[in-house]
Amino acid sequence: MTTPLIMRVMASGLSIAEKAGEVIREIMLKGDLNVVDKGQKNYDPQTEADRKCQQMIIGSLSNHFKNLRIIGEEGEEDVSKIPKDLIVEQFDTKFLEQYKCPEAFTDIAENDLVVWIDPLDGTNEFVEGLIENVTVLIGIAYREASIGGIIHQPFFKCSTTNKMGRTIWGLKELGTGGYVRKSPPENKFIVTTTRSHSNEIVKATIEAIKADQVLRVGGCGFKVLQLLEGKAHCYVFASPGCKKWDTCACEAILEQDGGTLTDINGKHYNYGPNVEYPNKQGVLATAKGIDHDALIEKIPQSTKDSLGTKK
Numbered sequence: 680m681t682t683p684l685i686m687r688v689m690a691s692g693l694s695i696a697e698k699a700g701e702v703i704r705e706i707m708l709k710g711d712l713n714v715v716d717k718g719q720k721n722y723d724p725q726t727e728a729d730r731k732c733q734q735m736i737i738g739s740l741s742n743h744f745k746n747l748r749i750i751g752e753e754g755e756e757d758v759s760k761i762p763k764d765l766i767v768e769q770f771d772t773k774f775l776e777q778y779k780c781p782e783a784f785t786d787i788a789e790n791d792l793v794v795w796i797d798p799l800d801g802t803n804e805f806v807e808g809l810i811e812n813v814t815v816l817i818g819i820a821y822r823e824a825s826i827g828g829i830i831h832q833p834f835f836k837c838s839t840t841n842k843m844g845r846t847i848w849g850l851k852e853l854g855t856g857g858y859v860r861k862s863p864p865e866n867k868f869i870v871t872t873t874r875s876h877s878n879e880i881v882k883a884t885i886e887a888i889k890a891d892q893v894l895r896v897g898g899c900g901f902k903v904l905q906l907l908e909g910k911a912h913c914y915v916f917a918s919p920g921c922k923k924w925d926t927c928a929c930e931a932i933l934e935q936d937g938g939t940l941t942d943i944n945g946k947h948y949n950y951g952p953n954v955e956y957p958n959k960q961g962v963l964a965t966a967k968g969i970d971h972d973a974l975i976e977k978i979p980q981s982t983k984d985s986l987g988t989k990k
């Protein structure tokens with residue numbers, strides 16, 4: 680019997696994400712990030728690593744899955760022009776040997792899926808040398824909902840093996856892997872939020888939550904890792920700045936872990952092929968066991984009004 684598509688996409692994504700991590704470390708070591716500002720109004724850096732990893736991920740997935748719809752942060756790619764040495768052929772065989780496809784996903788076809796790629800999440804922090812914040816995000820949507828995700832953290836150093844890089848994954852109805860989940864402390868309430876994209880509404884919303892501690896770090900992926908590993912109770916970003924490629928992988932992993940990721944009104948985003956890219960109603964995520972609805976109640980009405988309530 681052939682391996683179901685969703686398992687092959689996951690296994691290919693796991694291998695590609697690891698290789699993308701190597702590319703990011705190499706470029707960092709070389710020392711020239713070759714930064715371009717792609718922002719219209721505000722500074723929005725893109726480095727050599729964002730560009731090369733996007734080519735690697737899109738080129739490699741398209742090589743195996745010709746009809747897969749892939750949307751990447753750095754724009755359209757002409758797959759025929761992607762250098763051959765960036766193509767990753769491997770599938771993570773350990774993943775395929777260890778896990779069986781969930782019953783609900785055995786009959787998925789390529790054109791039922793949309794894959795959302797953030798080749799390097801936390802670019803601002805990468806440029807500033809805060810490398811722990813950097814992740815590679817591959818999110819899989821089926822029938823408009825996020826069902827699978829991969830977060831690779833290239834600069835994570837394993838304390839026992841000293842190996843650089845780790846890959847965290849989640850697939851609906853199957854489970855998660857690559858990390859050890861931890862609950863956040865019970866004696867205080869910690870919120871994590873943006874470090875480099877704040878504004879008056881973002882600040883006022885954080886104030887209203889009255890957290891005991893506010894962590895300001897880069898990247899949607901890194902903030903969700905903080906929720907998985909008990910470093911924060913919730914992630915609050917009352918801004919339309921995050922895009923579908925930031926949240927798709929994160930949502931699947933966090934929700935499979937028992938947490939929740941929605942907009943600030945508690946609604947899940949639609950990750951279908953024709954949606955707008957910005958998450959216009961912001962991002963609200965809670966770790967397993969944290970009351971998501973209670974957090975929504977704490978968001979000021981003025982914030983909800985300013986971000987709107989439509990899809």
Ligand SMILES: Nc1ncnc2c1ncn2[C@@H]1O[C@H](COP(=O)(O)O)[C@@H](OP(=O)(O)O)[C@H]1O
Pocket residue numbers: 721723752797799800801802803872873874875876896897898899918919920921922925
């Ligand atoms: N105001 C804004 N303008 C552009 N991008 C924004 C943004 N606010 C958030 N983002 C994007 O959302 C991701 C997480 O942001 P933050 O680190 O501030 O929490 C980053 O992804 P990238 O680093 O992949 O571009 C960042 O660029």
Ligand SMILES: [Mg+2]
Pocket residue numbers: 797799800801898899924925
């Ligand atoms: Mg991003």
Ligand SMILES: [Mg+2]
Pocket residue numbers: 729752797798799800801802
């Ligand atoms: Mg990015």
Ligand SMILES: [Mg+2]
Pocket residue numbers: 723724752802
């Ligand atoms: Mg970017």
